[in-house]
Amino acid sequence: MEKLQAALARAREKRDNDGHPIRKATSRVPSRNIRNSVQADINTDLWDNIPMFEPQEKKMHQSRIYAGEVSPEAKHFDILRTKLLLEMRRNDWTRIAITSATPGCGKTTTACNLITGFGRQPEEYGMLFDMDFRRPAVSKAFGAAPAASLEDVFLGEVGFANQALRMHPNTSVSMTTRAVADPARVILHSQTAETLDQVQNDYRPDLMLFDMPPVLVSDETRGFLKLVDAVLIVAGAESSTVSQVDEVEREVAQYSDVAGIILNKCRFMEDDYGYAY
Numbered sequence: 001m002e003k004l005q006a007a008l009a010r011a012r013e014k015r016d017n018d019g020h021p022i023r024k025a026t027s028r029v030p031s032r033n034i035r036n037s038v039q040a041d042i043n044t045d046l047w048d049n050i051p052m053f054e055p056q057e058k059k060m061h062q063s064r065i066y067a068g069e070v071s072p073e074a075k076h077f078d079i080l081r082t083k084l085l086l087e088m089r090r091n092d093w094t095r096i097a098i099t100s101a102t103p104g105c106g107k108t109t110t111a112c113n114l115i116t117g118f119g120r121q122p123e124e125y126g127m128l129f130d131m132d133f134r135r136p137a138v139s140k141a142f143g144a145a146p147a148a149s150l151e152d153v154f155l156g157e158v159g160f161a162n163q164a165l166r167m168h169p170n171t172s173v174s175m176t177t178r179a180v181a182d183p184a185r186v187i188l189h190s191q192t193a194e195t196l197d198q199v200q201n202d203y204r205p206d207l208m209l210f211d212m213p214p215v216l217v218s219d220e221t222r223g224f225l226k227l228v229d230a231v232l233i234v235a236g237a238e239s240s241t242v243s244q245v246d247e248v249e250r251e252v253a254q255y256s257d258v259a260g261i262i263l264n265k266c267r268f269m270e271d272d273y274g275y276a277y
């Protein structure tokens with residue numbers, strides 16, 4: 001891990017010297033945090049209208065989702081959640097995208113654990129959106145099958161509250177249940193941005209978390225990043241190269257703030273689980 005950090009530090013220094021510095025998180029004036037300082041104005045009736053679902057514990061554990069209760073496995077996600085929340089408050093962020101350079105680094109695992117852990121903080125309201133329309137995986141991870149898919153909400157065919165499901169009183173999950181042939185068409189459509197604004201305005205969540213496709217294999221994530229406040233980049237310990245992570249960080253910084261880089265799948269940590277942030 002130190003090697004990766006040192007290599008990234010060298011890459012950043014080179015980038016700064018080349019005149020392409022990464023924007024610091026605090027330098028950005030947030031424009032989308034509708035809830036802002038009026039934290040008490042949650043419309044709980046509106047939240048209560050989103051149907052509840054019971055995730056299947058066996059499926060969750062198969063997908064390494066452990067953050068539902070205090071446990072050694074959940075520890076790293078709890079730390080990540082707390083750090084992220086602190087950064088979100090400090091920077092007035094609400095919308096956080098999770099992405100990576102290449103597939104399979106652990107984006108969905110991280111996103112699902114974060115929203116599951118959020119359920120243990122009843123005073124915070126969080127939403128997860130499965131924006132990976134090529135390889136949707138959130139519904140499988142929770143063992144849930146909503147009648148409609150998130151795409152239908154963005155196309156205006158189904159209302160948000162008729163598609164999303166609540167896992168806890170304070171968390172909702174908008175699942176994608178079928179792959180889409182042309183994801184960019186959905187993700188980059190103006191109606192998608194308008195729908196998200198409307199949802200944020202109505203429900204006023206503290207966190208809107210977006211599980212995205214990887215940046216380097218398709219175009220739609222880049223296009224979506226301008227709609228979020230900050231981005232978590234997941235690096236796979238034995239699959240992501242320093243230059244890939246550096247490239248993603250550079251790309252992300254063109255459109256949004258970098259909330260942090262998570263090194264996932266480290267084999268040689270004391271408890272063998274492997275999250276660093």
Ligand SMILES: Nc1ncnc2c1ncn2[C@@H]1O[C@H](COP(=O)(O)OP(=O)(O)OP(=O)(O)O)[C@@H](O)[C@H]1O
Pocket residue numbers: 062063064100102103104105106107108109110132135137213214264265266273274275
């Ligand atoms: N820390 C970890 N240790 C071991 N295996 C992990 C870890 N995190 C995730 N995995 C496993 O790696 C695989 C890929 O994880 P996941 O689906 O979360 O990645 P992803 O980045 O969302 O992939 P995709 O790019 O396909 O969406 C899954 O089988 C998951 O269970």
Ligand SMILES: [Mg+2]
Pocket residue numbers: 107108109132135137211
């Ligand atoms: Mg995924």
